[in-house]
Amino acid sequence: MRRTSLNEADCPIARALDAVGDWWSLLIVRDAMFGLRRFGEFQKSLGMAKNILTARLRGLVAAGILDAVPNGAHNDYVLTRKGRDLFTVLVALRQWGETHQFPEGACPVELLDRENRQPVGALELRAADGRRLSADDTMIRLRN
């Protein structure tokens, strides 16, 4: 990437991190993608203090990432389209973590294609004509 002068508020990475830039929020989104919906399910999965979980769920609802859907006496927390679109962010973190946060071949879980139980491909950034792009092949530009 090549730098262009910009305000932090103009940077989509900074804005994304405003919404999901803490450990717990992305793990809640991960668990919601696994199908968890109830406060108690998240609490059990993540082992978080209840007051912190309450605050994070509220933040994710305020950010439009989760919907709070009344279900009897409680709410279910369900990913919105915006929340489901974080799948790519989670896969990028997963693939980086597999490669760099475990010894080679030692990551105990793998992400598979459900249809044939084969490993998924690596996320790749491509040009319009299909060339694979690294950071050095890209630049950012201010729109007019």
Add this chain to the structure above:
Amino acid sequence: MRRTSLNEADCPIARALDAVGDWWSLLIVRDAMFGLRRFGEFQKSLGMAKNILTARLRGLVAAGILDAVPNGAHNDYVLTRKGRDLFTVLVALRQWGETHQFPEGACPVELLDRENRQPVGALELRAADGRRLSADDTMIRLRN
């Protein structure tokens, strides 16, 4: 994604977030990809308190994401291979932020292919045979 029981320490997403799961760390990595190297450059770009920047740089060096390279009286901070590989994570955050954290078409910066100044493609997860995969098309499995 389908859930499989696992310890948090076994999850590559959780491990990735251990290393980069805070707002500042990923913005430092973003700026390093833009070519920033000096403490003062990061400090000016990010407007962070010096003690927080010091702690975050130290953490990124400890995680193997930045190398501290002596340069005269100071250190340069340079991305390692592990750090450069965060490019995909940053692009995923950027593309999500562009789509969901700005009104449509209002994101003031765009990521371009340097060769022809055309917008890059969207990151997509693909199966081995090239099918595009959404979260519902995938599952995780514990390796034996």
